[in-house]
Amino acid sequence: MALRKDIRPREQGLSSRAPVSANDLLSGLKGQRVLVAAGAGGIGFAIAETLSRLGARIAICDVSDEALVTASRKLDPEVAELADVSSRHYSCSRCSAR
DSSP states (O other): OOOOTTSOGGGGTOOTTOOSSHHHHHGGGTTOEEEEETTTSHHHHHHHHHHHHTTOEEEEEESOHHHHHHHHHHHOOSEEEEEEOSSSSOEETTOSOO
């Protein structure tokens, strides 16, 4: 559906308070703890990097030890943990749940 520029957002069923950027949308995360699974590479790393830039306290986990080391050097997260959360029976050395 193409948006018409001559009609206000609310008349198209859209919020008139829609965020202009990720910074606007995520600004409330400053100082908050955020865990990013698969945060050492790809989209997960980009998310962790953006949240870190916005002032969130980042914890990342990933299945790749090498990627965690590289990401940790770039992001300086509070926690970087080798973990596989792809199944219900995930494993993490710092997690009490198994």
